[in-house]
Amino acid sequence: MTKPLRIAIAGLGTVGGGVVKALQARGDELAERAGRRLDIVAVSAKNRRKPRAFILPAAWSEDPVALASADADVVVELIGGEDGPARALVEAALASGKHVVTANKALLARHGARLAALAEERGLALKFEAAVAGGIPIVKALRESLVAHGIASVRGILNGTCNFILTNMERTGRSFADVLKEAQQLGYAEADPTLDVGGADTAHKLALLASLAFGTAPDLDHMPVEGIEHITPEDIGYAREFGFRIKLLGIAKRMGADIDQRVQPAMVRAGTPLGDVDGAFNAVAADAGEAGPFFFEGRGAGEGPTASAVIADLVDIARGSVGPAFGKPAGTLTPLRSAPPGAASSAWYLRFEVLDVPGVLAEIAGHLAESRVSIESMLQRGRNPGEPVSIVMITHDTPQAAVTHVLKAIATSDKVLGRPRLIPMEAG
Amino acid sequence: MTKPLRIAIAGLGTVGGGVVKALQARGDELAERAGRRLDIVAVSAKNRRKPRAFILPAAWSEDPVALASADADVVVELIGGEDGPARALVEAALASGKHVVTANKALLARHGARLAALAEERGLALKFEAAVAGGIPIVKALRESLVAHGIASVRGILNGTCNFILTNMERTGRSFADVLKEAQQLGYAEADPTLDVGGADTAHKLALLASLAFGTAPDLDHMPVEGIEHITPEDIGYAREFGFRIKLLGIAKRMGADIDQRVQPAMVRAGTPLGDVDGAFNAVAADAGEAGPFFFEGRGAGEGPTASAVIADLVDIARGSVGPAFGKPAGTLTPLRSAPPGAASSAWYLRFEVLDVPGVLAEIAGHLAESRVSIESMLQRGRNPGEPVSIVMITHDTPQAAVTHVLKAIATSDKVLGRPRLIPMEAG
Numbered sequence: 001m002t003k004p005l006r007i008a009i010a011g012l013g014t015v016g017g018g019v020v021k022a023l024q025a026r027g028d029e030l031a032e033r034a035g036r037r038l039d040i041v042a043v044s045a046k047n048r049r050k051p052r053a054f055i056l057p058a059a060w061s062e063d064p065v066a067l068a069s070a071d072a073d074v075v076v077e078l079i080g081g082e083d084g085p086a087r088a089l090v091e092a093a094l095a096s097g098k099h100v101v102t103a104n105k106a107l108l109a110r111h112g113a114r115l116a117a118l119a120e121e122r123g124l125a126l127k128f129e130a131a132v133a134g135g136i137p138i139v140k141a142l143r144e145s146l147v148a149h150g151i152a153s154v155r156g157i158l159n160g161t162c163n164f165i166l167t168n169m170e171r172t173g174r175s176f177a178d179v180l181k182e183a184q185q186l187g188y189a190e191a192d193p194t195l196d197v198g199g200a201d202t203a204h205k206l207a208l209l210a211s212l213a214f215g216t217a218p219d220l221d222h223m224p225v226e227g228i229e230h231i232t233p234e235d236i237g238y239a240r241e242f243g244f245r246i247k248l249l250g251i252a253k254r255m256g257a258d259i260d261q262r263v264q265p266a267m268v269r270a271g272t273p274l275g276d277v278d279g280a281f282n283a284v285a286a287d288a289g290e291a292g293p294f295f296f297e298g299r300g301a302g303e304g305p306t307a308s309a310v311i312a313d314l315v316d317i318a319r320g321s322v323g324p325a326f327g328k329p330a331g332t333l334t335p336l337r338s339a340p341p342g343a344a345s346s347a348w349y350l351r352f353e354v355l356d357v358p359g360v361l362a363e364i365a366g367h368l369a370e371s372r373v374s375i376e377s378m379l380q381r382g383r384n385p386g387e388p389v390s391i392v393m394i395t396h397d398t399p400q401a402a403v404t405h406v407l408k409a410i411a412t413s414d415k416v417l418g419r420p421r422l423i424p425m426e427a428g
Numbered sequence: 429m430t431k432p433l434r435i436a437i438a439g440l441g442t443v444g445g446g447v448v449k450a451l452q453a454r455g456d457e458l459a460e461r462a463g464r465r466l467d468i469v470a471v472s473a474k475n476r477r478k479p480r481a482f483i484l485p486a487a488w489s490e491d492p493v494a495l496a497s498a499d500a501d502v503v504v505e506l507i508g509g510e511d512g513p514a515r516a517l518v519e520a521a522l523a524s525g526k527h528v529v530t531a532n533k534a535l536l537a538r539h540g541a542r543l544a545a546l547a548e549e550r551g552l553a554l555k556f557e558a559a560v561a562g563g564i565p566i567v568k569a570l571r572e573s574l575v576a577h578g579i580a581s582v583r584g585i586l587n588g589t590c591n592f593i594l595t596n597m598e599r600t601g602r603s604f605a606d607v608l609k610e611a612q613q614l615g616y617a618e619a620d621p622t623l624d625v626g627g628a629d630t631a632h633k634l635a636l637l638a639s640l641a642f643g644t645a646p647d648l649d650h651m652p653v654e655g656i657e658h659i660t661p662e663d664i665g666y667a668r669e670f671g672f673r674i675k676l677l678g679i680a681k682r683m684g685a686d687i688d689q690r691v692q693p694a695m696v697r698a699g700t701p702l703g704d705v706d707g708a709f710n711a712v713a714a715d716a717g718e719a720g721p722f723f724f725e726g727r728g729a730g731e732g733p734t735a736s737a738v739i740a741d742l743v744d745i746a747r748g749s750v751g752p753a754f755g756k757p758a759g760t761l762t763p764l765r766s767a768p769p770g771a772a773s774s775a776w777y778l779r780f781e782v783l784d785v786p787g788v789l790a791e792i793a794g795h796l797a798e799s800r801v802s803i804e805s806m807l808q809r810g811r812n813p814g815e816p817v818s819i820v821m822i823t824h825d826t827p828q829a830a831v832t833h834v835l836k837a838i839a840t841s842d843k844v845l846g847r848p849r850l851i852p853m854e855a856g
Binding site: 148289309327329332 | 725
């Protein structure tokens with residue numbers, strides 16, 4: 001058998017601990033699959049004395065960046081953050097001839113093309129299965145499997161915290177704030193949940209999927225991002241009445257030579273694969289042209305799934321698989337040509353908070369007709385003379401620009417209260 | 429760029445034609461992803477003169493086996509059949525130092541371990557993504573991605589024809605024979621549908637998945653196989669009333685050191701991922717222990733999906749990925765230790781055709797109680813004194829041996845007509 005693959009791990013939190021445990025528990029089996037042993041030779045983490053569920057396997061280093069000069073073949077970066085020690089370690093490791101495995105979506109979404117070039121120049125692997133959708137092997141699938149016909153679109157539920165919150169809002173009828181608090185108590189949401197519920201985490205992951213799917217450099221600058229903070233039980237209730245569920249989606253679609261990529265809560269029909277993804281699960285739907293639609297679902301986070309992804313990358317490297325990080329040589333990744341804002345077309349869910357006075361519906365309908373936005377279905381429930389009621393509409397397929405334009409006009413009416421709610425309908 | 433990968437293709441039917449077309453249409457893109465060009469240098473098919481939607485790309489050979497001595501790096505075997513020219517070609521190609529890509533599930537289910545050993549001895553690839561579930565990259569996922577924690581079970585809807593027929597029986601209420609005839613007219617079923625509807629095709633695919641999942645040699649000899657020919661609209665109707673759908677599943681589960689593998693129609697709850705797979709789609713659910721459950725869905729057959737899988741294998745080979753065919757060295761694949769027949773435990777759907785006379789339910793219930801088979805729910809509809817009626821029951825979790833034993837006793841009653849119907853309930 002070939003020499004062992006010598007591994008240095010920076011970060012021994014949930015994921016790092018899971019990697020150590022799995023390598024210790026199934027070393028022989030993995031050696032058979034990898035063609036050689038996977039040996040941990042150096043580790044680094046904040047607190048050496050913290051009680052852990054495993055025996056520290058190797059040389060300890062205070063400074064994660066020092067792992068770049070460890071006597072190792074691969075550095076596993078599990079520190080996180082788009083700059084700081086994570087970036088310093090990855091750059092130093094590649095510069096000193098070490099393969100890199102990372103779960104760091106922020107780092108790669110921001111600096112991926114440059115780091116991929118750095119790795120390629122030196123014939124090194126830069127692998128990141130764990131950065132997107134936990135244990136679901138979607139990075140490998142887009143990089144190596146769904147390549148024959150090109151990808152038309154990739155859409156995913158990429159943040160388990162958001163999906164947990166939305167699923168629980170739907171189940172209990174409670175508010176976003178309430179359910180978030182509960183999720184934090186259960187450990188499903190961070191103390192500072194902004195990165196999750198604000199959509200940035202989904203954006204990082206989507207940038208990587210779009211790059212793999214379309215051969216473009218990861219691009220966070222051309223990506224509108226909307227989180228789930230403003231989703232109300234009312235919208236979730238209306239969605240259900242129309243047979244839909246609200247999901248936070250990362251969406252990337254080819255539109256001619258342009259790419260439309262965005263993070264956005266969307267209405268997805270219940271009973272479809274994406275629409276039925278529950279709780280903390282993640283899922284990705286990819287349209288691979290003539291190869292047809294594909295759907296992948298699994299756990300998006302946590303020790304087991306994420307460690308599984310890291311170890312798959314390590315086995316790949318042990319076997320000598322050192323292809324380009326994003327599936328194509330870094331030099332051939334094209335800058336992302338962003339679709340013009342508002343060009344994306346879909347059906348839309350509109351909700352207006354209006355005063356229950358005569359003429360309000362006529363006024364709204366008039367504006368919509370004038371802008372040629374046609375309505376597929378409408379719902380107004382209850383009467384509350386002189387007080388606010390909701391009017392809910394679902395449009396036919398309409399470009400976003402047309403809808404936002406007419407909503408601005410409607411919002412100026414003194415019978416319409418606050419900003420109308422606008423949520424796209426997406427295929428599931 | 430490295431030298432082109434020289435490809436010889438045996439078989440230019442739907443799949444072979446799809447491979448040629450995709451390589452011709454997207455050659456430059458694929459060359460970037462593969463790190464070198466993918467060039468077709470030789471082909472073989474039955475009829476040279478048949479009109480085709482592409483220009484014959486290369487040297488023609490009457491004899492497929494002659495491709496083994498073509499000036500090529502890889503032979504793509506798309507002839508089919510577990511012996512005959514397909515096997516002769518694969519053996520000859522490996523013997524003469526050529527990598528092999530094949531869509532031939534029958535060949536590999538029967539001779540896989542030996543052919544894998546042959547390939548390994550010579551440092552050659554033997555790849556078969558197209559043999560299971562069309563374009564779904566489940567072979568690669570089991571071989572390379574879900575390796576860290578071991579697989580507890582893999583269950584799949586692996587035959588699109590069967591799923592098309594079952595879905596249409598459910599939708600229309602029509603009989604198996606009727607819907608099969610329609611499927612044949614639409615080209616969804618072969619003129620001789622035995623391999624599909626009898627379950628053998630699913631068995632071939634399951635044997636490969638079980639091998640990849642459990643590190644065992646593919647084994648068709650220890651696999652009970654039941655098809656869908658005996659599924660009636662009545663059973664489908666009752667399934668729906670209980671919230672289930674009938675699916676033909678390939679099931680392989682670890683039971684201690686044993687493997688329980690079988691092909692069987694099963695009741696799967698509607699609203700679950702497997703339960704909601706419609707029409708000609710395929711899907712695989714894998715339980716990867718701590719990495720959690722995974723679910724993969726896509727088109728299981730047809731030109732685009734199958735060509736996509738073949739081309740993914742070719743790109744892998746072009747990049748130098750030549751790992752063992754079943755994920756572990758052929759010498760380490762263990763013989764499959766089959767779980768004792770009847771050991772598998774599940775809830776069961778039972779349907780008795782009985783004469784509507786006093787005492788029949790008491791008699792059935794007595795037998796069940798005696799054998800400690802407990803009933804979760806029961807349904808008897810309508811009255812038809814002196815004539816047949818159906819009694820439908822769903823049991824609690826019971827070993828198969830216990831259920832089949834008691835059914836034999838019940839079937840001897842002169843109030844019970846024909847053989848009772850027995851269908852396991854499976855998680856979705």
